[in-house]
Amino acid sequence: MIRINLLPAEKKPIRTTARQYLIGYVLCVVVTGLAIAFLWSNQTRTIETLQRRESELKAEAAKYAKYEKILQDLTKQKEIIEKKKEIIQGLEKDRDRMARVLALLSLWVPVDKVWFETVTITGDKVDVAGIALSNESVAEFMRNLEESPFVMRGSVVLAHSRQTSVGQRKLREYRLTWRMVPYSRVKESLAHKDKGQGSEEAQKPSPQTTFQAKPQG
Secondary structure, eight states: OOOOOOOOOOOHHHHHHHHHHHHHHHHHHHHHHHHHHHHHHHHHHHHHHHHHHHEEEEEEEEEEEHHHHHHHHHHHHHHHHHHHHHHHHHHHHHHHHHHHHHHHHHHHHHHTEEEEEEEEEEEEEEEEEEEEEEEHHHEEEEEEEOOOOTTOOOOOOOEEEEEEEEEEEOOOOOOEEEEEEOOOHHHHHHHHHHHHHHHHHHHSSSOOOOOOOOOOO
16 A cells, blocks of 8 residues: 655755854955955055165165266366367477477578578478578579478479569569478488498498518518
């Protein structure tokens, strides 16, 4: 015989209550708040560290900027000193060259025949203008220049020679240009020349003295 239970099944009571939901919610809120507080604190410390590092870098940059300014000032002063040094060396070089040219002119110019009024030196080029008694005096001056070791061969050029009057006297106004040979090159050439002459003299046979026996009487 089969029995069928038609009575409804007994339902188990649900233990979950509103209080439990509330506790779970509060716990979630607390955990979330703690997490946010931890992250906020960590970020705050990171920001403070970065700000301190930024302040240190700014202080170092300001210190180095001061030194950089000093270095720039020293560099500018050095450039100014170097320029002044170059100018002084150029003036000394030009003064020495001018003194040498004037000293040599006193040897080259025919006495009481040729006079120079202006002397211009540009590099190794010399430009002299003046007056002379005649064209022959100017030609003599040019020959003296050509024979000098301080004048480049073939560089003497007569720019012009024309008649002029000084008081009641007729003279020749001239202008000459030539190129100078550096003193160091002339000195080197003379040294080689002296060395060559010394070698030639050393190669010459020395004179031998012959003795002749005196006959005995």
